[in-house]
Amino acid sequence: MLPGPWDAASARALAQAGFEALATPSAGLAAALGYVDGETPADEMFAAVARITRAVDVPVTADIEDGYGIAPGELVERLLEAGAVGCNIEDSARGTLKDPGEHADYLAEFCAAAAGRIFLNARVDVFVHGDGNPERAVERAASYVAAGAECVYPIMAPVAVLPLLRSGVEGPLNALALLTPDGPSPAALGGLGATRITFGPQLQRRATAAAAEAATGLR
Incomplete structure (x- = not known):
């Protein structure tokens, strides 16, 4: 289980609670940085990830959306510079699924450049930006595993289709x-x-709701 920190303080709290690894959520970091999800500049996202990795001694993997259009080799180096040990890369952009073959080629280049230094969790967006067909999700996932991804993430897959x-x-x-x-x-x-459990931006949203409730009480 990898909960999602959105800043250094939340990362420390999660590590102190006993979690052995953390996974930054792009939506949670975007909200903390004042952006809508999907609109955070790459430089700010990597800087935020670096602040989190410096704050804790446990491994941190980073959600870097669709890679921000950065070449695979440079993307690997930026992750390493930020102190991340892994990443999510999604197979959609601006709400549209990418061509699976082209995306698999991109992931293969990424894995070759990473040479085992970055754990790749390849996100499959069929259930959020596609037709929700489980067989299509399996096809995409298989091509990403063949490209070198160590894990696949069919985000928002209905519970009933997990066994399939x-x-x-x-x-x-x-x-x-x-x-x-x-x-x-x-x-x-x-x-x-499932063998790997993440929580997306839910903890950040709960914390924001708690702050709003506390602020209302103060008034």
């Missing part, structure tokens, strides 16, 4: 755990085939 994804995908499978009363627990997601 598990049967069709080699290697680790990332699932998003929803922090809602009726959402499946991380343990339940693991029982359905």
